[in-house]
Amino acid sequence: YTRGFPLVDVTVIDDDEIMHHRRMAALTLLMKHIRQRDMMELLDRLPRVMVEWISPEQVRVLINYMVNAGEAPAPEFMRALAQRLPQHEDELMTIAQQLEQIGIEKGLKQGIQLGRQEGKLEGKLEGKLEVARTLLKMGMPHESVLEATGLTEEDLAQFRH
Numbered sequence: 001y002t003r004g005f006p007l008v009d010v011t012v013i014d015d016d017e018i019m020h021h022r023r024m025a026a027l028t029l030l031m032k033h034i035r036q037r038d039m040m041e042l043l044d045r046l047p048r049v050m051v052e053w054i055s056p057e058q059v060r061v062l063i064n065y066m067v068n069a070g071e072a073p074a075p076e077f078m079r080a081l082a083q084r085l086p087q088h089e090d091e092l093m094t095i096a097q098q099l100e101q102i103g104i105e106k107g108l109k110q111g112i113q114l115g116r117q118e119g120k121l122e123g124k125l126e127g128k129l130e131v132a133r134t135l136l137k138m139g140m141p142h143e144s145v146l147e148a149t150g151l152t153e154e155d156l157a158q159f160r161h
Contacts, residue, residue: 047084
């Protein structure tokens with residue numbers, strides 16, 4: 001390539017103008033809005049250009065782009081899109097279910113990680129309480145036990161009850 005090429009900033013083009021781009025309208029709309037967390041505002045325009053101007057194979061490519069680029073669309077968006085594009089309903093519903101499953105798995109992983117962190121903290125506290133118990137039995141002054149273990153009065157009060 002020896003010459004420069006034109007660069008178009010689609011983020012500044014009005015959506016109504018994009019709707020007149022015929023075969024490129026769906027892709028241009030998606031490129032403009034792909035990083036949005038909530039793509040629901042595209043539900044009126046996107047299906048219209050997907051049905052009018054592009055082939056079923058291109059629809060599948062655009063769906064793949066939506067799922068893999070930017071923020072993953074919410075399962076609700078895919079379901080609503082499936083209602084507006086009945087000829088692609090099976091594929092869109094499958095993707096919606098997969099997105100839900102991914103969300104469930106992420107939630108489980110976060111829950112497990114949080115549980116582990118809480119377990120470690122509880123284990124450390126129990127260990128410190130055990131050391132404090134031993135030190136007190138050996139006759140070490142109460143204040144010295146607190147200083148040596150880093151426990152608070154409240155922590156030590158748990159041990160006494």
